[in-house]
Structures are given as C-alpha cells and as structure tokens.
Amino acid sequence: MGHQLGFPLFLELAESIADNKFVLGDRLVEVGFSGPTLEAALSAIAMAQGELGHARTLYNWTSKLQGKPIRDVRSQTGKALNSLVKIDNWLELIASLYTVNIAHDLLLNSVLKARPDEAAASIRKLVEEQKEHMVYSREWVQQLLQDEGAIPGKFLQALSQVRGEVTDWLREIDCTHELVEVNYLKDTGLEEKFNKEVNLCLGEQGAASHVG
C-alpha cells in the first residue's frame, strides 16, 4: 500500500483493531481462566492465544506498511475500546468478545474486499480463525440469555455498554469518508450492519438492549 491520502487513518484503524485484540487476549486469560466450566475456560485460553497472535500479525503488518522495524509487542498503543480494558467478569467478557468480533469481522472483510491482493497474505487466515471465535461467543450469548435468575438481565446490561461503544466506534469510521474514497475500506454502513447482526442474534431482547 502506498502512502496516500487516508493512509494515517488506515494505520490508526488497523492499530485500533490490533489493540482491541491484544486487550481481549489479555482478558481472555485473566477472566476466561475462571470460566463457568472447565471446557469454557480451556477454550478461552486457546482463544486468547489466537487473539494475541492476531494482534501481533496486525502490529507487524502496520510496521511493514510504514517501513518500520517490527516492534516487540508488550502493550497496546492506547487505542483499544475502554470497555475491553475494564472487563472484569465472564458476562462482560462474552459481551465484549461477541460485539467486538462482529465489528472486527465487518472491518477486516471490508479491507480484504477493498485491497484483496495487498491484504490477503496478512489477514485472510486471521479472518477465518476469527469466525470460529464468533461461533463460540454467539453460542455463549444464547446460553446466557436463556440462563436463570439475574444473569440474562446483567448480561444484557454488560452487552448494552460495550455495544454502545462499538456502535460509536463504527459510526466514527463510517463518517471517515477518506477510507472508502481511497479504497482502504469497501463498505459503508458498518454501524447498521453491526446492529442488524446483533439484533438478529438477540431477537426481541436486541431492540431493548440497543443504546446506540
């Protein structure tokens, strides 16, 4: 990719995704380790490795695009969503994993469609692996919504919070027309697609939890 109009914005977007994945990986280890079942906890650790690997791939890609040496990844660059940094329990973890993975899927597929030749080597495998994480989080969303007592309500509360932040983030990207104009992203209306996907999964409870 050449250094053209919109390049700094694209770098910021790629680093934001990498930061989100870095923080998610960290939270999957810290919080996912205490998952409600042994299987859920072991799967969370496996996904943490995946998310941290994706973050590293994206950091390396942005360094390469800028012609900089590959940096030793020890922390995020400060662009991760605030809700992710604050994840402190299983409900927040699943709500964040679910919503942020949908947003990442929309964004990375849009990059792949816009620049298939340049982006394919770096992110196609990542997008495929991410789909598996989406299956896990979607299944857990359904499970928590069908749970008993206060869990569905508390989960919807956690989902509403992270959903609001993801919606704002995607709206901001939708409004950054340069990314589409210079063909870094193929699609617009990411916010709408995101909410459509979430509402589809949540069913009737989807509209009630939407704060965007």
Place this chain on the structure above:
Amino acid sequence: MEYDVFARIDRGERLMCIGSVTAPTDNLARFYAKHVYDEENWVELCVVARQHICWERLPKGLYEKEEVGV
C-alpha cells in the same frame, strides 16, 4: 448435554473415543472438543451426543451400586 469425543490420529488408524465434553449445543461441543483435546494433530475429530448412541449392551447397575452411600 454430554458428548463423547472421537478422534482418528492418522489415515487408516482406528477411530478412538478420547474423552467427553459437556456443552449446551452441538457447535459448542465441537468447539470444546477441538480446544480441550488438542494434544495431537488429529486427522478426524467428532463429537456424538451421548443420548444419540444406540447401546446394544451395557453393564447394568455396576456404577450405581458403587456410588451407594457416597
């Protein structure tokens, strides 16, 4: 729901029952099996809901008896 996990380590090898997972759905059971039993690069891996196994013969009462008074 309980699922038994079956795997084949290489082409031509026998299909083995390598363990079990508990999951609410088939998708999650497959996901759990893949990540819990990842000690080998299995050529085949599948899960079967235990309730769907058609047993022809089972030891009757063996385990129930052992659990009495536990």
